Amino acid sequence: MELRVFEENIIREFEGYLKGANKVAVFTHMNPDGDAIGSALAFDLAMKNIDIESKVFIANEVPDALKWMQGAESIHVNAKLTDVKEYLEDADIIVCLDFNEPGRVDQLGTILKETKLPIIVIDHHPQVASYKGLLIADTSYSSTAELLYWLLKESNLVVRSMAFAESVYTGIVTDTGSFAYNSSSPKTFKAVADLLEIGFDKDRVTDLVFQQFDANRIRLLGHLLVNRLEVIEGYGAAYTYLTKEDLNRFNYKAGDTEGFVNYPLSIKGVTFTAFFIENDDHVKISFRSKGSFPANEFSSKYYHGGGHLNAAGGRSYEPLYETMEGFEKLVKQFTNEL
Structure with missing residues (x-):
């Protein structure tokens, strides 16, 4: 029997927000880790795969250890308020990944407090703030990347590409310390098995993330x-x-x-x-x-x-x-x- 982890109403509400969208802005937290960057890039790929314009914004830089990831070069780093506001003028949704408190995005937090756009929060941390939109937060997941994977899978939005699989896996493997903690649920390893079936080199990701420091x-x-x-x-x-x-x-x-x-x-x-x-x-x-x-x-x-x-x-x-x-x-x- 196929594993399902979300209630149908959550999936329908998520799909409803995307159905009428043409353009989304993706935020993740400053000093981003593998889960933040992996989740953001995976979501970005999923949106572009269904012809929704998407751009990822962060308040500072992508860490050197993650710059190898496909799509990392297109992330808008050191994002200024004026640039983000200009992008949001004709956007439909803001998506927040791996955080839910405005202070985690530094200067971009002002936008989250003032915007009239709906906000979708996808996070595996306890809820701190609430927004007009949709909150999908569950601390039982190993990582936001894993939570996002199941959400996209049950919405038929998984991208069957190496870049997508690498992005999700990077989020999972970094936020679990290579499966040393927060990784005792069978669904975590089922997600990894699915990603391996899509096709990517797990050992290559491990080398790039954990074994390329100066x-x-x-x-x-x-x-x-x-x-x-x-x-x-x-x-x-x-x-x-x-x-x-x-x-x-x-x-x-x-x-x-x-x-x-x-x-x-x-x-x-x-x-x-x-x-x-x-x-x-x-x-x-x-x-x-x-x-x-x-x-x-x-x-x-x-x-x-x-x-x-x-x-x-x-x-x-x-x-x-x-x-x-x-x-x-x-x-x-x-x-x-x-």
Whole structure:
């Protein structure tokens, strides 16, 4: 029996928005990861395949590790409000992929707050904001790319091309850490099997995404693990951090720290970890956990963030070292849960 994951009314509503559309704008979050870029490119391909004009906008750059993806060169990077507004003058829909909070798209968030166009949100993160349009959000999916795949499949919009398969797979494989987490559902692997049947080189994608970094990125990782790793002994937690000076020293580029947060979880007895990156006006924080410890609730309660049970993000507006000191104190309050 063919697997179906959406209720018929969701599919009908989604198809209804597309039926009368001639032009769509696709937004994904700033500092995009593989899931953001993969989802955006896959959706873009699906729209163009049914003769709907489509363009992807992001507030900053495509990471170097993802520039190989077919269609990445056509993404409108560092999108200015004037350019986006001009494109939207005769557009029919805005589609938001892999985020639902306006602040995640920096300057483009103003458009989401002010537009009269319907907005379709397709996301695997908990809902934060609501819009006029259609929300398709489900945290049970490994990635937005997987959620999008099933939505397109059940709407008969899957594009049977290598570029489409690579885009969806890149989103899934990056957001699961090569299937190390958020990937225990059979439907995730059924989606991957379908993509392999469409036809693409899985090993090539792995090489391009995970094994083509420059030497400075490897040196930065080494510096992090040797000099910026702290284990909170007896509490099942650890954290890493990078200062602004560290980033400058190793010629940091967007995407260079992707996956760094996971390394402390390989330490015996560690079930919760945080990764702090110092910026000019805030400290960016990533959280990862094992088992039942709710990284998303911890982030939401203390660090203006959210996410999934085992993977979340947040921010602190205190200085870096005060932020880390506060984190250690909080961890020690959760002794029975870690």
